[in-house]
Amino acid sequence: xxxxxxxxxxxxxxxxxxxxxxxxxxxxxxxxxxxxxxxxxxxxxxxxxxxxxxxxxxxxxxxxxxxxxxxxxxxxxxxxxxxxxxxxxxxxxxxxxxxxxxxxxxxxxxxxxx
Amino acid sequence: xxxxxxxxxxxxxxxxxxxxxxxxxxxxxxxxxxxxxxxxxxxxxxxxxxxxxxxxxxxxxxxxxxxxxxxxxxxxxxxxxxxxxxxxxxxxxxxxxxxxxxxxxxxxxxxx
Numbered sequence: 556x557x558x559x560x561x562x563x564x565x566x567x568x569x570x571x572x573x574x575x576x577x578x579x580x581x582x583x584x585x586x587x588x589x590x591x592x593x594x595x596x597x598x599x600x601x602x603x604x605x606x607x608x609x610x611x612x613x614x615x616x617x618x619x620x621x622x623x624x625x626x627x628x629x630x631x632x633x634x635x636x637x638x639x640x641x642x643x644x645x646x647x648x649x650x651x652x653x654x655x656x657x658x659x660x661x662x663x664x665x666x667x668x669x
Numbered sequence: 670x671x672x673x674x675x676x677x678x679x680x681x682x683x684x685x686x687x688x689x690x691x692x693x694x695x696x697x698x699x700x701x702x703x704x705x706x707x708x709x710x711x712x713x714x715x716x717x718x719x720x721x722x723x724x725x726x727x728x729x730x731x732x733x734x735x736x737x738x739x740x741x742x743x744x745x746x747x748x749x750x751x752x753x754x755x756x757x758x759x760x761x762x763x764x765x766x767x768x769x770x771x772x773x774x775x776x777x778x779x780x781x
Contacts, residue, residue, distance in 0.1 A: 589770075591772075596760075596775075596777065597774065597775065598675075598762055598772050598773060598774035598775040599713075599762065599772040601770075601772075645712065645713070649770075656703055656715055656718055657703065657715075657764065657770055658715065659705075659712045659713045659714075660712060661711070661712045662711070662712050
């Protein structure tokens with residue numbers, strides 16, 4: 556079984572500051588890991604995904620995440636926050652097999668302070 | 670890229686009526702479709718997984734007779750909320766698996 560834990564339901568950073576959203580996973584098989592962003596009343600947009608290739612994954616909008624097996628972590632970072640980054644972010648995991656479902660974390664609301 | 674069209678984007682219905690939500694994969698074949706439910710300010714909870722031509726597999730606690738899922742073709746899956754009640758009001762999102770995971774834009778259901 557797979558699960559993810561997102562540390563911090565709310566994170567506030569100043570515009571221009573580093574964004575760090577934490578995610579730890581649990582998986583009985585080599586996982587696929589994802590970060591999604593959701594704006595109010597909208598669907599999900601994939602930021603990036605890890606599928607057992609390079610451990611440092613670069614995504615859209617300047618985001619990246621590093622898979623650390625020893626720490627069972629997949630934290631999301633961005634060097635410089637923009638006001639437009641304010642949204643809900645979800646870390647998610649799947650088992651990687653053909654029909655494996657994606658299991659989502661509880662989400663982290665990112666607030667950007669002017 | 671892969672696109673999943675989900676309709677309607679929002680719907681208001683009266684208590685006791687049924688509502689159908691459609692998800693279509695526009696440029697790929699969705700061998701597996703996942704249906705999620707999201708309560709306000711909460712995460713996405715998986716409701717069920719359906720494979721084309723097979724019965725859906727429901728997660729524990731999800732009433733299969735209330736949330737009817739049909740995946741009759743490789744490009745279309747539907748979720749029907751039967752005899753809807755106000756507590757069924759939620760945001761429903763589908764996700765199609767066909768080489769990757771592609772999410773629909775969601776349906777906001779309000780039962781009055």
